[in-house]
Amino acid sequence: MPSTPQAAPDAASRTACGRITILLVEDHDMVAEAIRIALDRTDDLTVVGRSLCVKDALADAARLRPAVVVLDRRLPDGDGISAIAPLKAAAPGTRVLLLTGDGTPAMAAHVAEAGGSGLILKAGNLAELKDGVRHVAAGDVAFSEGLLAGALDRLIGATADLGTTLTPRERETLGLLGDGLGAAEIGRRLGVALNTARNHVQRVLEKLGARSQLEAVAVARREGLLP
Known part of the structure; x- marks a missing residue:
């Protein structure tokens, strides 16, 4: 019901x-x-x-x-x-x-x-x-x-060239996303609070034009931002 x-x-x-x-x-x-x-x-x-x-x-x-x-x-x-x-x-x-x-x-x-x-x-x-x-x-x-x-x-190649405005911290965050880490573990790796890590992740998604972490990683690999 x-x-x-x-x-x-x-x-x-x-x-x-x-x-x-x-x-x-x-x-x-x-x-x-x-x-x-x-x-x-x-x-x-x-x-x-x-x-x-x-x-x-x-x-x-x-x-x-x-x-x-x-x-x-x-x-x-x-x-x-x-x-x-x-x-x-x-x-x-x-x-x-x-x-x-x-x-x-x-x-x-x-x-x-x-x-x-x-x-x-x-x-x-x-x-x-x-x-x-x-x-x-x-x-x-x-x-x-x-x-x-x-x-x-299948997501690789789905969007245009992006990522040139990522800050060094955002690139570090992106690298950790590429390793399959979530916001909590990213926060621990970066030595920042969970909310701060989530903000870093959200800015990465926005700058890559991605709607999810999965899509962000796919875009980054296509653009050569991740191996």
């Missing part, structure tokens, strides 16, 4: 009692219930709402402002990939993790191009989904095995 209306938290309060807040968008009741139970039984994750379709998801995301939207690929009123950009516009700062039964490297590239943070196969286990939610909530990406490399390959 659709999530119960509640007051929308601001961008700084997308955790409930220290737990990562999740909006689950899934129209099949049994699948949704299994996912909800699995996520809610962890100490650091909580499902704050469930939507049955894209239309409801847009309204629920704007109201609930979850840290992560776990989004089914096929919904009654639309395709999940096409819903990524509208969801991010409805709830700025929210990250989108797509679920699908038949993912391919091409699909993974489309998810990254649309601004999604990951693609998890339904054939995987619930532990992979939990870890994926944690990764994208921390600003990283999460793709099922075999999809990440293919997505990078």
Whole structure:
């Protein structure tokens, strides 16, 4: 059933009692219930709402402002990939993790191009989904095995020459992104606070014209900014 209306938290309060807040968008009741139970039984994750379709998801995301939207690929009123950009516009700062039964490297590239943070196969286990939610909530990406490399390959060459305005610190940040590190580890490597590291990452994305860390790395490799 659709999530119960509640007051929308601001961008700084997308955790409930220290737990990562999740909006689950899934129209099949049994699948949704299994996912909800699995996520809610962890100490650091909580499902704050469930939507049955894209239309409801847009309204629920704007109201609930979850840290992560776990989004089914096929919904009654639309395709999940096409819903990524509208969801991010409805709830700025929210990250989108797509679920699908038949993912391919091409699909993974489309998810990254649309601004999604990951693609998890339904054939995987619930532990992979939990870890994926944690990764994208921390600003990283999460793709099922075999999809990440293919997505990078397909994204290379997708944009024009960029990157000439990166500062030395931003180039250092980009190098760490290329090593597969997330914002938390980048902060530790650079000796800066997590929010500062996230700001560095965001500026890198903006200067490269990328909508995700995955796309930024692909662009940087194409431009010769990364090996």
